[in-house]
Amino acid sequence: MRSMSASPLRVSIHGGHSGQFCGHAEDTLEDIVKAYIAQGYSWVGLTEHMTPDRVEHGYPEEAEAGLGAKDQHTRFTEYIATARQLQEKYASEITLFVGFETEAFEGYQLWLQHLLDTLKPDYIVGSLHHVQDMLIDSTPADYRKAADVFGGMDALYAAYFDRQYGLITTFAPTVIGHFDLIRIFDPDYRKRLVKPDIWSLIQRNLEAIKERGLIMDLNLRALLKGHQEPYISRPILEEARKMGIAVVPGDDSHGVKNVGQFWEEALQVLSDAGFDLTWKLPVQYTII
Numbered sequence: 001m002r003s004m005s006a007s008p009l010r011v012s013i014h015g016g017h018s019g020q021f022c023g024h025a026e027d028t029l030e031d032i033v034k035a036y037i038a039q040g041y042s043w044v045g046l047t048e049h050m051t052p053d054r055v056e057h058g059y060p061e062e063a064e065a066g067l068g069a070k071d072q073h074t075r076f077t078e079y080i081a082t083a084r085q086l087q088e089k090y091a092s093e094i095t096l097f098v099g100f101e102t103e104a105f106e107g108y109q110l111w112l113q114h115l116l117d118t119l120k121p122d123y124i125v126g127s128l129h130h131v132q133d134m135l136i137d138s139t140p141a142d143y144r145k146a147a148d149v150f151g152g153m154d155a156l157y158a159a160y161f162d163r164q165y166g167l168i169t170t171f172a173p174t175v176i177g178h179f180d181l182i183r184i185f186d187p188d189y190r191k192r193l194v195k196p197d198i199w200s201l202i203q204r205n206l207e208a209i210k211e212r213g214l215i216m217d218l219n220l221r222a223l224l225k226g227h228q229e230p231y232i233s234r235p236i237l238e239e240a241r242k243m244g245i246a247v248v249p250g251d252d253s254h255g256v257k258n259v260g261q262f263w264e265e266a267l268q269v270l271s272d273a274g275f276d277l278t279w280k281l282p283v284q285y286t287i288i
Contacts, residue, residue: 010042014047018031020079023061023064029082029086033094035260046096046097047177048083049101051075057130059138080119102171104130104163105130126173126214131146134149153188157198158198161204169208172214174283175282178231210245216232217252218237218249221251237270251263
């Protein structure tokens, strides 16, 4: 068990989704930054969801609000500008990194490269929420539909990890977000993840992460959704430690009330898996 006398820096490598710039989040970005400051965070990566190239590749909340692709892109550029302003405004109180979280819908590569070239984030979190344009983390019904399309759960897992591998090898995102999100609505995920055919894909992806010196986020939003462990699940987390891959907590906050949730649980999980609770920075930066 971890000694509670230890005091690792309080950080989040994946956070800062706000209702100001995301339809399924709450509160303003500045209020969220203030919440991080109030809780004594040393540094935080603001990583809003990237804007889609067309409405069909976005989230249902945006479509229901009548936001077209152009509207969402305008809002996203406003997010980057606002985050840069907050980065400067609160520089004496907290180190903020301005980034965004990827999507990997069909044909995402050219659009993602365009966003990287024009918006120049400090870093990106490489995440998947879709498999072949099917949203997998919205509802159990959507999840089951995707599994049916692929011909079963094992095939859905394989498609997810294959798409993730393409994201890793093409863009080398500084951070890999919620590595095993594919387990989200699968009650048998612990058995499925270690099936030889699936485990071999996981090991392949971890090797690609290691070779590129990337970071994995220990994503705490899984606990908010009622899971017993964060994304990354324990067998994968232990494999990452053996490989020497850096893992850093990410609260994946979607509002003020999520800021800092499950911090102690994150430290315990990482300590139990053998990590030393020192955090690799996503970019070269001097923390004041």
